[in-house]
Amino acid sequence: MKKYLLAIIGGVGVVTASSVLIKSRPAAAQTEQSSVVFDSQGRLKLPDPTVFRKWVFIGAPLTPNGLNNGKANFPEYHHVYVEEKNIDAYLKTGTFPEGTILVKELTRVLKPTFPDGSRKEPSGRGYFNGEFNGIDVSVKDSGRFSKTNGWGYFTFGHHPLPYEGWAEEKSANECAGCHQTYVAKTDMTWIQFYPILKDKNPK
Numbered sequence: 001m002k003k004y005l006l007a008i009i010g011g012v013g014v015v016t017a018s019s020v021l022i023k024s025r026p027a028a029a030q031t032e033q034s035s036v037v038f039d040s041q042g043r044l045k046l047p048d049p050t051v052f053r054k055w056v057f058i059g060a061p062l063t064p065n066g067l068n069n070g071k072a073n074f075p076e077y078h079h080v081y082v083e084e085k086n087i088d089a090y091l092k093t094g095t096f097p098e099g100t101i102l103v104k105e106l107t108r109v110l111k112p113t114f115p116d117g118s119r120k121e122p123s124g125r126g127y128f129n130g131e132f133n134g135i136d137v138s139v140k141d142s143g144r145f146s147k148t149n150g151w152g153y154f155t156f157g158h159h160p161l162p163y164e165g166w167a168e169e170k171s172a173n174e175c176a177g178c179h180q181t182y183v184a185k186t187d188m189t190w191i192q193f194y195p196i197l198k199d200k201n202p203k
Contacts, residue, residue, distance in 0.1 A: 035083060035101050036139055043166040044137060044154045052103045055081040059194040064109050064127060066117020076106035076133050076158070080194065090197060095187045096140050102189065106134040106158065134158040137167070138175075138188070145169075148176035151188045 035052075037045035058080050065075045086100040110130035113119040118127055135156040142150035153175035156163040170176075179188040191197045 064117040104136040
């Protein structure tokens, strides 16, 4: 009788454990978030740094104030991140798929000590990353951004943390117009600054 009861209890334990596992799988799947989130007003949600910093890092253009008469349009490093699946698609087709998001995380040049904005470190004289100073984002959505070659541009501020949680699309004169003028043939992206994409660009 005892053996029979133990067998039943053991069986119930297996069933219960199986039920827990089955229920836990959908919950785990639900933790995956969309890379692009808009609200009802068309504003873009601030990308999560713990997510996009795990994407592929493709480059860090820099035009420091020290080399532009103290008035560079973009004086920070632009650390650019893209999801691997979207890079793969670009390398195959020469265009990014719908829903692609490019995140530019900005950092200031570290404490310049020379007139050109550089400083000296054990590795030599040059430019080095300093504090975080903003986030810019571009999103490909041909339906939503049909007037600007299918891309929308957003900024969450060019200043130290914290940043705004939501951003409105920037006007064509502020962002998209420059991309349309200079890099429309490479899907509105400055491919020449990103060796990962430039070396295999089929166009």
